[in-house]
Amino acid sequence: MTFSASLRQAFAPSGKLRASINLGNPILARRHASSGEPFGVSIDLARALGDRLGVEVQLVVFDTANQSVEAVRGEQADIGFFAIDPLRGEGIAFTPPYVLIEGSYMVPEASAIQANEEVDRPGVRVTVGKGSAYDLFLSRTLQAAEIVRAPSSPAVVEVFVEQKLEVAAGVKQQLQADLARFPGHRMLPGRFMVIQQAMGLPQSRGAEAAQALAAFVQEMKASGFVAEALARHGIQGASVAPL
Template sequence: MTTDPDLVQAFAPAGALRASINLGNPILAHRLANGSAGGVSVDLATALAARLGVPLELVVVDTAGRSVDIVAAEAADVGFFAIDPKRGARIAFTAPYVLIEGCYLVREDSPVTDNTDVDRAGTRVVVGKGSAYDLYLTRELQQAEIVRAPTSPTVVKTFLKGQYDVAAGVRQQLESDIHGVPGLRLLGQRFMVIRQAMGIPTSRGEKAASFLARFVEDMKKSGAVAHALQTHGVQGATVAPLA
């Protein structure tokens, strides 16, 4: 536990560590039966609060974009995000603690058989609004049209209802959403690696950012991240290499 009052003040100016937890990424966070949140993100937030010696307060949201906005506005002190340069203007990121694959989903009879087939005029790609893969594909796709579903968990529903061409998302989320639904297939290759990191408002300063970066490396090195993935039954995500 740290005894540095400057660090405690930087992370918990309100007296408790307010951690933004995004339920829109069910790989890392989910709603428990009692209504509270659980998952890898919550485990890491709990460990960080213990290291700071302060209580933990969860600020639970449904989308990545909302989580970024809350932390950037300092309505929460720390969050769990996919690293993206656009977000980096307001959030100081650690190195990633988990790597997740972003993949494409199409209908069985779709002429799209390869990632290179997606970026063509007339192709409509459904993404979760404000997600890491929304930001990435907005930069990368030059000809295809992006259609934004309200949240990542609603991507497949939007894709099916609107008769769109491609759905993009986290592989595990897509696989879960299409379980038992015939006539759909994932493309074989990932289109990106989503690097999940922790982050704080840039206004909290370099000392706090460095402390958080060391904390994430400690969690990876000690096996805490791997243990959390195993405990919560997360398949497909891997612990990121040490920075």
Template sequence: MSSPITPAIVSALAPTGTLRASINLGNPILANEDAASGDPAGVSVDLARALAERLSVPIGLVVFEKAAASVDAVRNEQADIGFFAIDPARSEGLRFTAPYVLIEGSYLVPAASPIRRNEQVDQGDVRIAVGTGSAYDLFLTREIKEAQIERVQGAKGVFESLHAGQVEVAAGIRQVLEAEAGRTPGLRLLPGRFMVIQQAMGTPASRGAEAAAALAAFVEEMKASGFVAEALARHRIQGASVAPAAVQA
């Protein structure tokens, strides 16, 4: 962080004496279970540990399988920080940093589908499966005018709906959809993307402006120092990019 870590900042970000970090395992770009230990691992976990070290407090990981639950944990102050896609629908009760990673959101369809481009998805006879409360759910709820949005539980539910013919389109993280297409014959990823997901860190708004500014400065330092890029490489993450530096007001 560019500013000194004062006792007030430590108290605001880790009021229990432990930095409780909300980790969403539903986004494998940022976190998943280590194959050997079963412990959470990934870019968001690395950032949480680095912040705890900076604050000179222990780290406590609060793990969830869905983004919405992870967001609620921070909003309800069951966790001190979290890692979320920036979205206006999530702003109440939270303060976000600028993004540290950018991720593409894409569509997956059956190979025989007449849909060839992203622009063709928003039609009255199309049903789109999304994970409830995900960044895709929030974005498409605002943007889709004609198609029907089917909200299911996580990526597994999205794929099950597509395989069962209950929907015509699956929406999600491009890399996750690519992996499913590689595992399952008869699926096709639409070219390009329908959205760019801005992954940021967040803290309860009640922690105050000074704590939010300190967290924002931490994220900027982690991007500028190469920490985020190195973490992406170390965890062999492809398709995600380090977000550019925040524009200073």
């Protein structure tokens, strides 16, 4: 697919494609331990889109999903990478999902909780990253359990352990990595939700730009680009969303 001059203007009115990157989800973006530079699937997609548009990509990096969403909604960034959620829809046009990510629970080893269905009970406190897709989803679905919000998704297990809470909720891969740092805990089998991860841009950029971004995402899935990026970055716990 090619982009017209009017589409280039819609996507990159400043002359650069400003991509909002959320480091709170390690499946999509992380920092290199040595250089500190961000890398990951979302960054690969941003640079591929910049190549198509023929413009330089400027990464606008945030620690939380909520900050990343607000940057695009407020047009401090031109595109972003978000979990599709109705509460985030205002002001942002989402593409179809490009990746599906599993959300899982962690509990102390000695916990009586053995299954996902046993979490939503009185006296159970569930830790989530503030403003994350898990926070939005569980805020709608949990009826009896209490939600405790950590400052960010990567801080969930630290808050969970520090405050001696009953359950931690988040990206399956992040929780599995945290098991090595915090022994004495276990993952509950299966998953409590699947997140549809998509690209998005301000709705003010127009329907044509939104359709072009959606077509770009579909092409990146169909061509194998997304699958190759997941494999190259060693990502587990995520799969390419179907066309």
